[in-house]
Amino acid sequence: MDILSCAKAFVLIAFLTRNVHSDDYFRMGVNSNAAEAMQFLREYDREASGMCYRVTISQWRFVTNITEYNRRRMLEELAISSKFERLSWRKAAAFDYSRLPDAQSRRQLLKIIQSSRAALPDDKFTEIQQLITEMKEIYNSAKICPYGQKPYDPHVPRPEPNQYPNTYQNQYQLNQPFQHYQQQENVEYSNYCDMQLDPEISRILAHSRIESELLYVWKSFREQTGPKLKSRFVKYVQLANEAAVATGYRDAGEQMRAPYEDSSFRASVEEIYNQVVPLYKQLFTYVRRRLLQRYGETTVRSDGPIPAHLLGNMWAQNWKSIMDLVMPFPQAPNVDVTAEMLRQGFTPLRMFQMAEEFYTSLGLRPAPPEFWRNSMLARPSERSAQCTASAWDFCNRIDYRIKQCTEVTMQDLISTHHEMAHIQYYLQYAEQPQLFRDGANPAFHEAVANAASLSVYNLPHLQRIGLYHNKSHDPYEVSMNFMMSMALEKVAYLPFAFMVDQWRWSIFEDGVQGMNNRWWQMKLRFQGVIPPMPRNEEDFDPGSKYHVVSDQEYIKYFLATILEFQIFEQLCLVSGHKGHLHECDFYRSRDAGRVLSEIMQSGSSKPASDIIRTMTKGKTNRISPESLVRYFRPLELWLRVQNRDEQLIGWSSNYHDVALFAPQRGSGCVAHLSLWLTAALVLLY
Structure with missing residues (x-):
């Protein structure tokens, strides 16, 4: 056998062995007493629900009222929860799950065992939890100096309040450096190096068109994260792998993939990615040409990758902020009904009431009284709170809440509908056991919420609810602007969402050597993005992404973006929609509501493949990108015309x-x- 044949054989063996389903070799306990196992599951359901409530309420109190006391109480509850998790895992792992009499009980027992790191000894379990906590705190405390501002000098007086007006968006039109302007109301400009990722740094990347300023904040944030996190991340990788091997997996990446219940998961995901690449390359090529026109050949090469700091986002994952540079028809409006909302006197409460009515119009359940009584729907004036929008399930089948510092904008109107979809999901699967109160797989919650948002965020729906009246512009031009905005948000995101866990899995499999090099190899290969300045192994640029250092899997966001269009198309079909998919609005369709309810009610009690098969009436049981491609087909045709003179579609x-x-x-x-x-x-x- 020649060398090439040997290599092919080795690759085939490696592929076959790494795709064996974890259940085929999963370690089972020796206790075959089925009655005892069933009793354990009943007790676990009750105790886990109570523990979940205690932890969730402590977290809610902290994020809605950030004090040191609330932080300590939250950490105490999390420590108790960790002990409960370890104890429950040991009890569950002692049973031979194959002896349980029904599939649902076996499924519950496996959920306890497979997702936990409790197989680690107590000291190492505590250590990995502490490492993750430390990495989160380092990340969240990262701050940089304003552009052109020297580090804090105590002899330099701070400006008086209101000395710098809150007009950064207007000033950006004049290409003035961002540091001259106050970032939000009632926050004075400071000589201190206190600029955080949100909102200050993100706003600079979104609104500044000064290349040197973009480069500065891109570089500075990475200096304040990666080098401080690298050693902890290396230790985290070691412990995560130890936990996975002790549980019966080959490495931590395989443990992360287990909830998808797909023996060929990696091949399935790569196949999906390959089907959206042509659309992405058309978008990429068009955007690169516009950036070349803005920044010149010394910054952007006509056939090359795009420097990462020019795309309006810290990680080049969402390009929506550069819409002003790439808008297809600048003379036609970009869809934004914020002004009309303000004219009609919208309030945060009215926005949530409108979102609730959207779901009740489908025949779904209204939010319970506890939701309206306990949610935080606007920024509190008397206390410090974390404002990232999120929906909360307090695990008692009664209490559901949203935390959102809502402002009267179109973007927050979409966010409101999105978060209310999560609440609807909680309500729909509320009667399931605690272990099944989740999406069918990790992608489903986001996919369902985004599918609902697609119906809200289009011209027909905005016209139906009286927020869009502009008929003086060419509908085709308005439509192309809208689709470009959506593509910058959705299509541009796909390669990034795909590559994050490709990188992470490679680290778990092959070790931590050359982590930063591999990160940029993958960003170049999948996104067509390069760093704007030299990087080395001391930088650890993956540490600039919160999900990497906070131990949160990321492939679910890639699959959720694909799945949202698949769900959306099915809801449109049953609602009787005809015409372009991007113009569908299933508002007030009871048939769409029934399908949506079927998707949500099962929670995670069934494999995702069963849910998809039911949703598509047996046509498929797999996540498919065909709906996304159909949604953007009008834009893709337009992009092909725009790119017809390009020598290369994509990058070299x-x-x-x-x-x-x-x-x-x-x-x-x-x-x-x-x-x-x-x-x-x-x-x-």
């Missing part, structure tokens, strides 16, 4: 691109050859 990488992040091996010609080979492998991988 060269020596200089790869040299920004790849270590040079050897010297002279050897080093050059190494970089050229890396560039070629990035594209062929």
